[in-house]
Amino acid sequence: MLSYLTEIDGENHFALIAVERDRPDRLVAVARFVRYHDRPTEAEFAITVHDPYQGQGIGRRLLELLVEAARERGITRLRALIQSDNDPMMRLLRRVLPQARLEDRSDAECTYSADITVAPPSAGTSTAFGDHRREPVAICADPTRAARVSSPPTARAEHPEFPELAAIAEALGE
Numbered sequence: 001m002l003s004y005l006t007e008i009d010g011e012n013h014f015a016l017i018a019v020e021r022d023r024p025d026r027l028v029a030v031a032r033f034v035r036y037h038d039r040p041t042e043a044e045f046a047i048t049v050h051d052p053y054q055g056q057g058i059g060r061r062l063l064e065l066l067v068e069a070a071r072e073r074g075i076t077r078l079r080a081l082i083q084s085d086n087d088p089m090m091r092l093l094r095r096v097l098p099q100a101r102l103e104d105r106s107d108a109e110c111t112y113s114a115d116i117t118v119a120p121p122s123a124g125t126s127t128a129f130g131d132h133r134r135e136p137v138a139i140c141a142d143p144t145r146a147a148r149v150s151s152p153p154t155a156r157a158e159h160p161e162f163p164e165l166a167a168i169a170e171a172l173g174e
Helices: 002-006 058-072 087-096 163-171
Strands: 013-020 027-035 042-049 077-083 101-105 109-115 137-141
Touching (some): 013 058, 027 058, 042 058, 058 077, 058 087, 087 109
Parallel strands (some): 042 077
Antiparallel strands (some): 013 137, 027 042, 077 109, 101 109
C-alpha cells in the first residue's frame, strides 16, 4: 500500500498537494489519480483535505486541477469510491463533475464514474481560495512532470498528524 501511495510517475499516477502558503511545511490536502492498467483511458481519483481546511474551496480547486491533468494525459473517465455517508464529497463531485453517475452502491460506499471528455460549462471559473479564512494555499504537482500551479515551492512536509502525507510529499520530491 505504501508504494501505491508514494510511487508517483506524473503520467499514470498523478498527485497534487496543497500547503499553507506562509507555512509550506504544513500539508493541507492531497489529490491524486491512478490510471487503471487494464483500461488506460480510465483512472480512479481520491482527494483528502485536512479537517480544519474543509469547506473552503480547496477540494474543489484540487478536483478541477486533477480533471485537467487527467485530460492532458489521455484519460477520458474518472471513477471515485466514496463512503456512503461522505455528503461533502458527493456535493463536491456534483459541483465539479455534474455528469458523474452512480455505478454501484453498498451500505458503506458508492462508486461514481464521470466522462471527462467535455468540460462542464462552469469549468475554469472556480473562485476557490478567494474568500476563505486562511491565506491562500499553494498547490503543486510532481515537479518532474508538471508545471507548478502556484508558488512558492513547497518544502518537505513533516506533519506529525499525517505521516502518510509526508511520505507522499517526499515522493513528490518536495
